[in-house]
Amino acid sequence: MFLLITFYSSVTVARFGGMSQQIKAEKISTPESGYLYLGTTDSYPIIDYDGNHEASGRPDFLYGPDTGPRVVEFYAPWCPHCKKMRPHYIAYAQRVTKLVNETAQGQEIKFYAISCVVHSMICKDYKIAGYPRIFAFLPGQQTPAIDLFPKMPHPFELMDKLGLYVDEDTKLRNNYVPESESLADRVVSLMIRGEMSHPRSKRDTFHDAVLSFNFSMRNLFTTHGPLPDDASKTLHQWLSFLRKAIPRQLVEIHRVIDSVLKDFDSAIKSEENMLAILDQFPKPLQSEWSKSCTKGQSEMGYTCGLWELFHIASIGIVEWNSNTREDRSKAVSAVDAGNVLRDFIAHFFGCDECRTNFLKAFDSCELDRCNRLRPTMITRDWNEFPLWLFEMHNAVNLRLMREQANEEKRTLTEEDERRTQWPTRLECPGCYNNTVASFIKEAVLQHLRIEYWPDDQITQEYRKRLGETLDGRQPHIIFSAIELFCGLLALALLLGYLLRKSLLRRRRNLNLKAN
Ligand SMILES: Cc1cc2nc3c(=O)[nH]c(=O)nc-3n(C[C@H](O)[C@H](O)[C@H](O)COP(=O)(O)OP(=O)(O)OC[C@H]3O[C@@H](n4cnc5c(N)ncnc54)[C@H](O)[C@@H]3O)c2cc1C
Known part of the structure; x- marks a missing residue:
C-alpha cells in the first residue's frame, strides 16, 4: 500500500522566455506514494493525473470529446525504466512546450502522466502491458496516434503530426533537421527553395551592381543616335542621381559617371562616342556576374545586378541627404528619386515586359507610392524610398512565382508565397512582425543598409541592434543627427x-x- 502524503502548496517552476509559470500543486508525493511527478517542483509541464476531478476515475483528457493535442505517459513508479525516463520525459515536454510557445502562437500540446499503480483501470483500458509507454493523441481522439517510446520525434515532427502549424522558415531558424532527412537532403532542399542556392556576399552584390551598371551604359542606344532629347535628359538626371547615391567605394561607377558627365554632349551624340568613353576604363577582372545572380547560367545576371544597383542607390540617397545639412538644395527628395528611377527604366531598361510591368505599377501608384514618396526633406520621408523599392521588388518576386505556378498549373500555398519575400525569416528574423505577418520598417531599413551599404560604423551598429532583435527586443527608432x-x-x-x-x-x- 502506498502512502500518499498530501499538502497544499503553490510553486513557481521553470522559466520560459523570461516568463515564470505558476502552477498550483495540490498534492506533493514521494515516489513511494504511487506517483512520479505529482506536485514535484521540477516536473513542469507534466500533469500527473491525480484522480481528484472525475468521479468515474476516467480523466477527460483521455476519454472526453473536447480534447486538444496531447502526450500521455503510462508509468509505474517502481519501474526502473520509468524512473530513468522521468528526467527525459520532463526535458522533452519542456522543449516541446517552449518551441510551441515560441513558434506556434495560440496553440498548445499538453503533457500528462498516468500512474498505472494508482489508476490501473485506465491502464487496462489502454492495454498497457509494459512500462513506460508514451503516446501522442490527436485532438478529439481517444485512440493513440503515435507511439513515442523509445524514440521521441523532434518536437517539430511531433507538432506536425499533431496538426500544429509551424512554417518552414521557423523550423530552419530553429535548426530543425528531420531525423529521416540527411544533412545532404537538407542542403538540397534549401537550394531548391533558393535560400542557400548561392549565398551572396557584399562583395558579390557590389560586383554585380558594377557589372550591371556597365552593361546598362553600353546598351543605352537603341538607334544609331543621337539620343533623343528626353532620353538624354533622363540619362543626365540618372547619372547625377547615381553620383550622389552610389558609395564612394564603388570607384568603377564613379569614374564612368564623371567621365560621361564631363563629355556629356559628345557622349549622347552616338554609340561610338559613348563606347569610346567607356573603353577608357579597364574591364573588370571578373567579367561575369556572381553565382548568386547567374545561378550557374553564365548569360544571366543583368537584371539581378540592376536590382542590386537600385537598392544600393536607394540606401545611398538617404545617406547623401543626411549629409547635406548645410545645403538642403543638394538633397534629393523621395519623390524625385522615384521619378528618376522610373524614367531611367522607361528609357533604358531593355527588358520589355519588366519595363511595362514596372511602369504600370509605378504610374498607378501601387504600394501607395503617390502618398509615400514625398517632396519633403525629412529623414522619415526619405526612408520611404528604399522601403518602397524593397516592396516593389518583393511584389515582382511574388508575381513571378505566381506566373510560374500558373504555367505549371499548380496552386501556391501561403508558405510558397512567403518564400518569395526578401529577406526570409531566416535571413532577418527581426524584420518580421510575427503577430500581424508584416515587416517591421525600421528593421528592414537596417537590413537593407547591412546588405547594400559598405560596412561603416552605422552599419556595424545596426548589425548589433538586429542581433538584439533576435532576442525578441524591438529595433530602436533611427534618429538622424539633425533631429538630435x-x-x-x-x-x-x-x-x-x-x-x-x-x-x-x-x-x-x-x-x-x-x-
Ligand atoms: C525593375 C525590374 C523589373 C522587373 N520586372 C520583371 C517582370 O515583370 N517579369 C520578369 O520575368 N522579370 C522581371 N524582372 C527580372 C526579375 O525581377 C529578376 O531580376 C530575375 O528573375 C532574376 O532573379 P534573381 O533570382 O536573380 O533575383 P532578383 O529578383 O534579380 O534579385 C537580386 C537580388 O536582390 C535581393 N533581393 C530580392 N528581393 C529583394 C527585395 N525585395 N529587396 C531587396 N533585395 C532583394 C536578393 O538577394 C537577390 O539575389 C525585373 C527586374 C527589374 C530590375
Whole structure:
C-alpha cells in the first residue's frame, strides 16, 4: 500500500522566455506514494493525473470529446525504466512546450502522466502491458496516434503530426533537421527553395551592381543616335542621381559617371562616342556576374545586378541627404528619386515586359507610392524610398512565382508565397512582425543598409541592434543627427528661458528688499 502524503502548496517552476509559470500543486508525493511527478517542483509541464476531478476515475483528457493535442505517459513508479525516463520525459515536454510557445502562437500540446499503480483501470483500458509507454493523441481522439517510446520525434515532427502549424522558415531558424532527412537532403532542399542556392556576399552584390551598371551604359542606344532629347535628359538626371547615391567605394561607377558627365554632349551624340568613353576604363577582372545572380547560367545576371544597383542607390540617397545639412538644395527628395528611377527604366531598361510591368505599377501608384514618396526633406520621408523599392521588388518576386505556378498549373500555398519575400525569416528574423505577418520598417531599413551599404560604423551598429532583435527586443527608432541637434537646441532654449526667469525673479526680490 502506498502512502500518499498530501499538502497544499503553490510553486513557481521553470522559466520560459523570461516568463515564470505558476502552477498550483495540490498534492506533493514521494515516489513511494504511487506517483512520479505529482506536485514535484521540477516536473513542469507534466500533469500527473491525480484522480481528484472525475468521479468515474476516467480523466477527460483521455476519454472526453473536447480534447486538444496531447502526450500521455503510462508509468509505474517502481519501474526502473520509468524512473530513468522521468528526467527525459520532463526535458522533452519542456522543449516541446517552449518551441510551441515560441513558434506556434495560440496553440498548445499538453503533457500528462498516468500512474498505472494508482489508476490501473485506465491502464487496462489502454492495454498497457509494459512500462513506460508514451503516446501522442490527436485532438478529439481517444485512440493513440503515435507511439513515442523509445524514440521521441523532434518536437517539430511531433507538432506536425499533431496538426500544429509551424512554417518552414521557423523550423530552419530553429535548426530543425528531420531525423529521416540527411544533412545532404537538407542542403538540397534549401537550394531548391533558393535560400542557400548561392549565398551572396557584399562583395558579390557590389560586383554585380558594377557589372550591371556597365552593361546598362553600353546598351543605352537603341538607334544609331543621337539620343533623343528626353532620353538624354533622363540619362543626365540618372547619372547625377547615381553620383550622389552610389558609395564612394564603388570607384568603377564613379569614374564612368564623371567621365560621361564631363563629355556629356559628345557622349549622347552616338554609340561610338559613348563606347569610346567607356573603353577608357579597364574591364573588370571578373567579367561575369556572381553565382548568386547567374545561378550557374553564365548569360544571366543583368537584371539581378540592376536590382542590386537600385537598392544600393536607394540606401545611398538617404545617406547623401543626411549629409547635406548645410545645403538642403543638394538633397534629393523621395519623390524625385522615384521619378528618376522610373524614367531611367522607361528609357533604358531593355527588358520589355519588366519595363511595362514596372511602369504600370509605378504610374498607378501601387504600394501607395503617390502618398509615400514625398517632396519633403525629412529623414522619415526619405526612408520611404528604399522601403518602397524593397516592396516593389518583393511584389515582382511574388508575381513571378505566381506566373510560374500558373504555367505549371499548380496552386501556391501561403508558405510558397512567403518564400518569395526578401529577406526570409531566416535571413532577418527581426524584420518580421510575427503577430500581424508584416515587416517591421525600421528593421528592414537596417537590413537593407547591412546588405547594400559598405560596412561603416552605422552599419556595424545596426548589425548589433538586429542581433538584439533576435532576442525578441524591438529595433530602436533611427534618429538622424539633425533631429538630435534640434532636440538638444530645444532643450537648451528651455533651460535658458527658465534660468532667465529665475534671475529676473531674484532681481525683483532684491529690488523690493532695497525699497
Ligand atoms: C525593375 C525590374 C523589373 C522587373 N520586372 C520583371 C517582370 O515583370 N517579369 C520578369 O520575368 N522579370 C522581371 N524582372 C527580372 C526579375 O525581377 C529578376 O531580376 C530575375 O528573375 C532574376 O532573379 P534573381 O533570382 O536573380 O533575383 P532578383 O529578383 O534579380 O534579385 C537580386 C537580388 O536582390 C535581393 N533581393 C530580392 N528581393 C529583394 C527585395 N525585395 N529587396 C531587396 N533585395 C532583394 C536578393 O538577394 C537577390 O539575389 C525585373 C527586374 C527589374 C530590375
